[in-house]
Amino acid sequence: MNAEPIVEVRGLCFSYDAQNVLKDVSFQVERGEFLGLIGPNGGGKTTVLRILLGLETDYRGIVTVFGVVPSRNHEWRRRVGVVPQVQQFPPRFPVLARDVVEMGTRARGAPNLTRVERKNRVEEALELVGATPYIDKPIYQLSGGQRQRVLIARALSGKPDLLLLDEPTVGVDAEGQDLLLQWIAKWRKQTQITVVLVTHDVGVIAPLADKLACLNIELHFHDRPDKLTGEAIQKAYGCPAELIFHSGIVPHRVVSEHRH
Amino acid sequence: MHFIELLSYGFVLRAILAAALLGVACGVLSFFVVQRSLAFMGHGVAHSLVAGVGIAVLFDWPVFWPVLITAILVSTAVGWITERKQVSEDSAIGITLSAALAFGIVLVSLKKGYVADLETYLFGSLLAVLPQDLVMLGVLTLLISVTAIWKWKLLLMFAFDSEGTAISGYPVRVIRYGLLSLLAIMIAVAMKIVGILLVGAFLVIPAAAAGFWSARAGRVVWLSVLFALISAIGGMLLSISLDTPAGAAIVLMLVTFFGLSRIFGRLN
Numbered sequence: 001m002n003a004e005p006i007v008e009v010r011g012l013c014f015s016y017d018a019q020n021v022l023k024d025v026s027f028q029v030e031r032g033e034f035l036g037l038i039g040p041n042g043g044g045k046t047t048v049l050r051i052l053l054g055l056e057t058d059y060r061g062i063v064t065v066f067g068v069v070p071s072r073n074h075e076w077r078r079r080v081g082v083v084p085q086v087q088q089f090p091p092r093f094p095v096l097a098r099d100v101v102e103m104g105t106r107a108r109g110a111p112n113l114t115r116v117e118r119k120n121r122v123e124e125a126l127e128l129v130g131a132t133p134y135i136d137k138p139i140y141q142l143s144g145g146q147r148q149r150v151l152i153a154r155a156l157s158g159k160p161d162l163l164l165l166d167e168p169t170v171g172v173d174a175e176g177q178d179l180l181l182q183w184i185a186k187w188r189k190q191t192q193i194t195v196v197l198v199t200h201d202v203g204v205i206a207p208l209a210d211k212l213a214c215l216n217i218e219l220h221f222h223d224r225p226d227k228l229t230g231e232a233i234q235k236a237y238g239c240p241a242e243l244i245f246h247s248g249i250v251p252h253r254v255v256s257e258h259r260h
Numbered sequence: 261m262h263f264i265e266l267l268s269y270g271f272v273l274r275a276i277l278a279a280a281l282l283g284v285a286c287g288v289l290s291f292f293v294v295q296r297s298l299a300f301m302g303h304g305v306a307h308s309l310v311a312g313v314g315i316a317v318l319f320d321w322p323v324f325w326p327v328l329i330t331a332i333l334v335s336t337a338v339g340w341i342t343e344r345k346q347v348s349e350d351s352a353i354g355i356t357l358s359a360a361l362a363f364g365i366v367l368v369s370l371k372k373g374y375v376a377d378l379e380t381y382l383f384g385s386l387l388a389v390l391p392q393d394l395v396m397l398g399v400l401t402l403l404i405s406v407t408a409i410w411k412w413k414l415l416l417m418f419a420f421d422s423e424g425t426a427i428s429g430y431p432v433r434v435i436r437y438g439l440l441s442l443l444a445i446m447i448a449v450a451m452k453i454v455g456i457l458l459v460g461a462f463l464v465i466p467a468a469a470a471g472f473w474s475a476r477a478g479r480v481v482w483l484s485v486l487f488a489l490i491s492a493i494g495g496m497l498l499s500i501s502l503d504t505p506a507g508a509a510i511v512l513m514l515v516t517f518f519g520l521s522r523i524f525g526r527l528n
Contacts, residue, residue, distance in 0.1 A: 094474060095416070106428065
């Protein structure tokens with residue numbers, strides 16, 4: 001694996017209304033790596049993503065994506081695909097799945113594609129996530145899982161070098177979650193792109209990620225999933241937990257009464 | 261006066277042409293108003309124009325510029341307050357529109373004998389359309405239509421997912437304030453014809469009705485323009501033949517389209 005860092009975060013601190021949201025967070029993501037950014041809700045995971053995307057600029061520390069400060073340069077944007085956290089679209093917005101996926105090909109600075117090239121990109125991306133059957137369905141008629149796959153296809157249609165996913169399984173039923181994770185594993189193998197997936201659910205990410213970063217304001221762990229200990233989980237989630245290893249999956253289980 | 265005879269008058273033809281231009285422009289803008297949930301914003305800006313009318317009446321100025329400046333100031337202020345997330349958008353609109361409305365009423369009441377004029381602005385008037393209004397409306401309609409066609413894909417992305425559009429590297433603040441400004445200018449210009457009280461409806465109903473017929477945004481916009489255009493011209497002719505305020509007749513036509521679309525629309 002090439003060790004060139006795609007994402008570099010060093011000594012990152014961020015506060016909101018005088019409250020620490022992130023404190024001295026450092027990690028890096030190398031080319032082709034799949035990083036699972038885990039931690040409890042409110043632990044600062046989404047804030048890290050927003051900083052990587054240049055949406056939050058009032059931070060201290062060093063943050064670079066493809067070697068540049070995210071908010072100062074737009075060139076890198078066409079190289080990044082983003083799947084946002086549970087999205088509230090305008091109700092009954094009149095677009096088909098294919099229209100939504102096509103939006104992913106139109107980032108600023110993206111190459112000018114012909115109509116046919118764009119159509120092919122859309123169809124390829126939808127096929128990659130198994131969403132071809134919904135191509136001509138209005139987005140508001142899709143279930144949570146189907147919609148999420150379409151949004152992943154939107155992120156992939158720009159042929160990104162880095163994919164950022166924020167809680168992609170939230171709002172998706174159990175069966176949909178399994179399917180979604182299977183597809184993530186499959187296209188990850190096919191594309192070999194760099195991935196950062198944010199989730200509060202350790203079980204979701206452990207079988208897929210090369211590395212886990214456990215975040216609750218501070219970074220409590222940053223290593224391979226099989227090195228993750230109950231102690232690290234307890235520190236990050238603030239509750240006693242035991243880890244159950246099965247089929248490479250590492251869900252955390254709460255074993256005594258506690259208060260988050 | 262006979263209906264056909266009325267149509268031969270220049271001011272009547274001017275009013276019909278103005279209504280048609282208004283239909284096209286509002287039909288396009290209506291899509292963004294409905295999808296970006298700006299309906300209350302439209303009503304808020306329209307009602308706050310009483311302040312602009314009040315200033316014009318008090319100082320004996322032509323109404324257009326004070327009204328236009330009020331519209332832009334109010335819509336920008338609401339956008340600015342909302343962006344800071346200290347007050348919700350509907351509260352920001354509620355506060356701003358009440359303040360502007362109260363200010364306008366006080367100004368108008370300081371100048372005695374202008375009640376009738378204020379009514380003209382509240383309900384709109386056929387007679388109020390001047391040749392220069394027509395030019396302004398034509399330029400504005402052209403600007404809105406050309407922008408919508410030229411930047412359609414970007415505007416669609418913004419309407420669907422503004423944060424995603426920002427992430428894709430586009431200047432979302434410029435688009436948001438540009439849209440709010442166009443909306444404000446449109447309301448200021450449309451006020452003379454359909455009136456302060458009803459201009460908001462013109463910006464909501466066409467696209468809301470069109471949404472019952474298609475799940476493709478482009479088609480919804482074309483249908484929205486068609487509904488608005490037919491309602492504008494039909495409502496104008498109706499108001500001429502029945503001698504009723506034009507704005508009310510146009511809005512009743514629009515409401516009829518909405519009702520029929522709700523019942524017979526393909527996507528019900």
